[in-house]
Structure formats: structure tokens, C-alpha cells
Amino acid sequence: MKETSGGIGTAMLRKEDPKLLTGENKFVDDIHVNGELWMGMVRCTSAHAKIVSIDTSGAEAMPGVHSVYTGKQLADMELWAAPLPCAWPVTEDMLNPPHWPVAVDTARHVGEIVAVVLADSRYQAADAVEHVVVEYDYQKAVASIAAARDSDDKAHLELDTNKAFHWELIPDPDALAAAFENPAHHVIADFTQQRLIPAAMEPRGVLAVPSPMGGEITLYSATQVPHILKVMIAATTGLPEQKLRIIAPSVGGGFGAKLNVNPDEILAVTLANRLGRAVRWTETRTEAAGSTHQGRGQLQHIEIAADENGKIQGVRAHLDADMGAYMMLITPGVPLLGSFLYTGVYDVPAFGFSCDGYFTNLTPTDAYRGAGRPEASYAIERAIDILAGKVGIGPDEIRRRNYINGGELFEDHEAASTLIFDSGHYAPNLDKALEIAKYEELKAEQARRRESGAGKQLGIGMCTYVEICGLAPSRALGGLNYGAGGWEHATVRMLPTGKVEVVSGSTPHGQGHETAWSQIIATKMGVSSDDVTVLHSDTALSPLGLDTYGSRSLAVGGVAISMAAEKVIEKAKLIAAHQFEASPDDLEFVDGSFSVKGTPAKSVHIQELGFAAFTAHDLPDGMEPNLQEQVSFDPPNFAFPFGTHVAVVEIDEVTGGVELIDYIAVDDCGVQVNPMIVEGQLHGGIVQGAAQALWEIAIYDDDGNPTNPSFMDYLVPSAAEVPFMKTDYTVTPSTSNPLGVKGAGEAGTIGSAAAVMNAVVDALSPYGVEDMDMPATPRRVWKAMQGGAS
Amino acid sequence: MEVSMTVNGSARSADVEPRTLLVHHLREELELTGTNVGCDTSSCGACTVHIDGRSVKSCTMLAVQAEGAAITTIEGLADTARANGSSTGEMDWHPMQEAFQQCHALQCGYCTPGMVMAATSLLGEKPNPTETEVREGLEGNLCRCTGYHNIVKAVLSTTGGAS
Ligand code: FES
């Protein structure tokens, strides 16, 4: 049996679990109010079409149908004041054509909404959608990044280019050019980051409820970002921000796909406000391919210049990135989040990065677990394996030769990308992973199989990643032209009865914040974690916050909680000193109790002081009643977790089937609050990244039609496809925050795609295979074994 | 159409449209929202319930096809275990619910009700499964959060076969 309460470092069971294990919790689709209307979305069935006419009469005549609105009608109703927002215009001249919640004249991807039905029930809304007749004038679709870059077709007919922006980061162009002048070894590699469907198991959904008496609207949304949503809905619709309340109830996974401002959210709020009735919608899984943004979608070009020993002299990378049809909340910023990581964990003297963002007639892209960083890690970690091959040394040795500070402990290292890495200690982390993997034995087994022609080839791949998390120092975000800050807010209050209420601005959707935040309070304040309740995910309870994404919750939000707790302790200390008639400087605070140094017999517990602060009968002169403090923590720097992942695959020479047979991950996310939760995050992340390497791809035909939008064809792995994973840790505290924590939410995904593909390519190296596109399907692998090329 | 069934031990009758899916009937008419919907192609298993003791994806059948059936949903699982004396732990839950918490086999919890129902039914058919049998037995239930590691561990732990 595990602990049910505890402080920092305890693998404590989660407080969230009982409700989730008994069906008591509420996801959006579980919540109903009287008189609610169901939205049904009429979605464009073509990737690019002008809307000639829409006949809604058939749908309007159907039972239970309240009304049907076309995009034109909605525009005329003036429900919104601005298009859907993009908060990250990465350059001043970035193209950002308007993205309306419902298309008015032209639809630019399959799934874009062209009309909305409102009906009394889910089924009636779905029926009515089928009876809206839309006449289209079909246009040529731009169905891939290559087409966007190379063809004359335009994703937006009114633009004369598909290129939305060019962004670059070349801190020292001369040094970069010098590094690439006649290098002893020159790696030139191109990789494709295929589009992925995030596929959180809970589909997105909304329920907007107008208050009958006033102008207030409550929006329940399956979102990671209620606070950001509130600001953005106010800005987009013109509704007064203080009249909006956003609630993210139980949210069934997000992975970035629930951090947007979506057409359905705007529609639900504005229609509920206009009609005075509750309005709801839940996407179907197949619909989600067009109604929820997708991830990745990049063509990567990377080059490494190295000396004869494999010591890297320079790295340069260029991306062509698929924005999809429109810029959503942070669409153009996703590749930039990765830009700083194309140097990986290596000491790279010269660095350059550039990115062109292109519009296509496909579902918009945006953040997906890792957001830019798994892509970066993939490119450098695949490329360094290629460099190892050129130099003629092993993948472990090439890494050792290039680690920052020779693999020894460092703090506050300035990378060529201009970022300051908080802390790292790479060599022992690699050693530990190779030891757990029994690397030498694996290599021997591989050699044995190669010799004997065993039928199943073994592949061993590694990835030593670093990632940027703890998003983000507000100033750094400002420097990147991002439209918001990166702080997090927390309030800690000691209630009169000695219980602690924590209000957090970060918004969990599976991460276990209630548990972890309670643990931080337990350690800081010396109370039982059972005495702590965490309020979150409701802008009325938690008015200030910047939510959950980018592995930021602990490194920013958790730190804010810890700091607010310290402020509560400081105030409580003044009350205790007053009661003891002693100077606060003479007091010590141990395990929740204040006592005068040297006389521990006389003490008062902080939980007893809640009542004194509440009655305020006898507080120090001038002190305000109540024991409550708040902190907005703006981190001085990002945090940089790192780790070594080793993947072992078996490839069937007859079928080309790849089986992931073992996976070893030694991660360093700094200090851990709840190791059980950290491990769970890694497991999930690893499988998500391995899924990109082996199974998942959103496939579009040449006309921009999604060919595998449902779970029938989009291969989210099941338990049968993956092995038990071996996880372990090193601990290098972060210097970016007082808790020394880094972040673990995305690490698994950032390490695993590269580790798995390095293993696949390693297995196929006897066949002369040097690279392979993801996912490594049996067909691709088999063909590569026949012809060498992928 | 009138349809009657026993749900979590209580007789429940309702007038439903013939095309109503069982999962929507359970969730919307009977207000048992613990059973979730994760897809529209019978692929994810979030909707798994027990019908006459066997696990069924409740999105694959109509409510009217469950006429006369005895259905257990996640809300009724612990009661069922209590009734037959197999409940465990402080929470007095079904051993599988207990194991899921102990092994941290859930994160967002969306797949969890279906996963727990599928796992209990798997053990009903195969009381001492191997790791491979657990993995293959749960193939119809998708989870995006856990990587399945702790789910498989939880299921094996209830049979004494935990790693
Ligand atoms: S909802 Fe029934 S299998 Fe997905």
C-alpha cells in the first residue's frame, strides 16, 4: 500500500482518483442544464471551396430544430468583433488572414464550419446537419508543405503567396559560415515530421450557460486554458471580460490540443448570449480531425559541421512548417519553441536556425505534446547518429565527445542559441541509462543475430535530449513577440479551522495538481496534505492564471504556491511572536510549529493561528485580519530537463514489422515532488513519441481530404503494442526556481521518437539503410530492406 | 419504444427512440455519466460496461437491444463487489478500482471506467493471465495518458502476478 498523504518527494496516491474511479467526476459532456440547445456543425467537405449558396430550409423544417445559421448570417448578426486570435505573430510582416468562427465566402480546409444548426437534442442536431445543402465552387487545394512551397496554387486565393513568414535566429553569421567552411565531417540530413492527431481520449466539448438575470455567461469547456480563453473570448466577441466565467471541469487529457480558442467556443458563448439559452456541442472523434488542431507537420533540414574527431563546430537548421489553413492561438510560434534546441545537449560553437511557415488547405496545426521541441530533438539526435557513423564511433561516444562541459556538472551555461541552460550533468545520466539497458550485452546480441541471420534483427537506439520548459519568463516571451506573459498565480489561505485552501492558476487535465500542490504545502507549512484543498480551473474561483501547457505547472505554478505559502508563514510568524510577546527574529518554525528558539516547550502550530487571524481579536497593531497571501511568480529563466532514452526494437525480416521490445529512460527533471506522478508522465509521453515513430500519421490525399480521421485508421497504440518501460532518474536541481524543479510532462515525447527511429535505422544498417521516414510502417521497412533506400 | 433493464441492481424503464445507443441511454436518460464516449467507430472502449456479466462496448448496441438485460456500469461496480464480499481497501471498492489507484493506472481518468470494466471482465474469463494476455485482452481500450504500463501492472497485481 502506498502513502495517502505526504510532502515533497513522496510517491503519494492521488487525491483525484476516487472520483475518477467511480464515475462521480464531471466532464463537459456529463453536465446538462434545462433548455439547452445542441449545436450541430455543417462542415466543409472539400479542402478549398467558395461557398456559392447554402439552403437551410430542409434542416429548419426538421423536428426539434430551433434555427440554422450560415456564416454570412452570423457575420451580419455581428456576434463577434474580431477573427479568432493568433497570440503569436512571430514577425511584424507575418501574414494572418482572418479566421472567422464560421466561413463566410470560402472554406479552406475539410472540416471548416460553414453553417450551424441548433436543435433540442444531439441526434436532432446531427440529423439536421445532413439536410443543409451547400453548393460549392471547388478550388485547387494546397495539400502539403511541398505543394505550398513549390506549386502555384494558393491556400488563400486573396494572397499571392503561401509563405506566411520567415523567421531566423543566427546569433553570429560569420562564425556559422566559418564553421561550415570545409569541415572534416559534414552531415546533411532531411527529416519529415508528419502531421499527428493529438487524440486526447476525451473529445473537445462546450456548454455555454447564460445567466437568466444579467449578462453573465458561464462557459464550460474541455480546455487546458480557461484563463487565456476568458481574455481571448472577451477580445474576440466584445463581451465584457468581467461578465465571463470559464470553467474547465474534469478534462480528459489535452496534450496541447485543448489550448486553443476554437470556433465552437466562440459560437457557444455568443449564441447563448444572443438567444438567452444554454448552447452545447461535443465533437465526434471523426469530426475532431477537422475541428481540433493537429500537431507537427514540418520538413526539416539540418547540417552539422564537425572536426575529424567528431567534435561539433556548427549546427544549422531550416524548417518548412505547415501552419494549416489558418493561424490559431500559437500556430506560428510552435516551430520557434523548438528553434533553440537544435543544438541539443551539445557544446556547439556556432548555430543558425531559420523557419518558413506555409499555409496549406489542411486542418490548422498548433501545439502538440512537446510543441516544437520533439521535432528539434529528433533532428539533432538523428543527425548526431549519422555523424557517429561518419566518424566511425558509437552513438554513445559521439555524444560524450560533444556534451556541454564535457558531460560534467554545469550551471547557467550560455548556449550558442543565446539561451542560458539552468543546469545539466549529462555524462552520469548517459552512464546510468546504458547500464540499465545492459548496452554491451545488447550490442553483443545484435552482432550474434546479424551473423546468424536470425530472422529478427535487433536495433538499439538512443536519444540524449534536453528540453525547454517552465514556460516562461515574460520578458523572454515578449522578445519572441508572444502576446502574453508566462507568470503563474497562486493564493494560499489558512482557513479559521486550520485547513488550507490553495488557489492555483494552473489547470490540470490529468497531471494530478491537487495531489502535488498539497504535497508542496505539506512540506512548506508542516500540515498534513489531507488538510489541503486545491481550487482551480474556474475563473470565478481562480481569477488569475495562465494555465497548463509547456511543462510549466510545477516549475512556475508550483513555485508560486510554495512562495505564497512562505508569505503566509511570515505573517503567521508575526502573530505567533505577538502571542509569545517575543521578537519574530527569535522564533523558529519547525514542522508547522512556531516556538521561541531555545524554549521548544512553548509552541503554537500554524494551523492554530488561522482562528486568531480570523477573529482578529488580538493581532499585532496595524495587521490586517486573515491569513491569506498571493504570489504571481514570473520565472527568471526557463528550466531545462534532460535525459537519456534507449529504445530496443526487433524487426521481422520477413514482414518488416517493427516491435518495440524494451525501453529504458533515465530522466532528470530536477527535484521531484511526486515520483509516482513523474513516472506516469514519462510512461505516457514515451508511448506518445514512440507512436509517432512507429504508427501515427494523419494522411491527406492530393485534394486535401483526410483519409484516416477516425480511430479505425489512425493508429493510436493499444496496450498490445508497447512493452513495460524501465524508468530511472538522476537529479540535477534547476537554478531557475527555489524548488529546484524542472518539468516532466513532455520529456517522454521529446526523447522517444528519436530513440525509437535511431533503433529502427540501427537495425536496418546492415541493409545499407541510413534513414527512414516516420512512421516506420512494416511496408516502409520491408521496402527499405529490399532496396536500401527508404 | 419502452425499454426495461436492470442497471446497477435497480429496475429502470424508459421510453426511448429506437435508434438511441445504449451508451447515450445510460448517460443521458439514466444519468450514469461515468461511462464515457471516446470515439464513433467502436474503437476506444471508453464506453465499456458489463451486460449479463460480460464486457460490451455500449456504443455498439442500441438501448432497445438491452431489453431485459442486467447492466453494471462503473458507478455500480463497487456495490457489486461489496455484495459478493470481494471489495477491498479503505474505500471498500472493487479490487480492480483499488489496484488502479495503488498502481497509478489513471491520469486524466477518461479511459478509466471503460478500462476498469474491461479489465474485470478479462479476469472473469482468464483469472491468471500473463502480461501478454492482459495486453491483448485490453487491446480494444485506448488510453492516451498512461502508456499502459501502470494499467497492465494494476491488472496483474490483482492476480498476484505484479511485476
Ligand atoms: S465510445 Fe464505444 S468504443 Fe469508443
Ligand code: FES
Ligand atoms: S488516463 Fe487519460 S486516457 Fe487513460
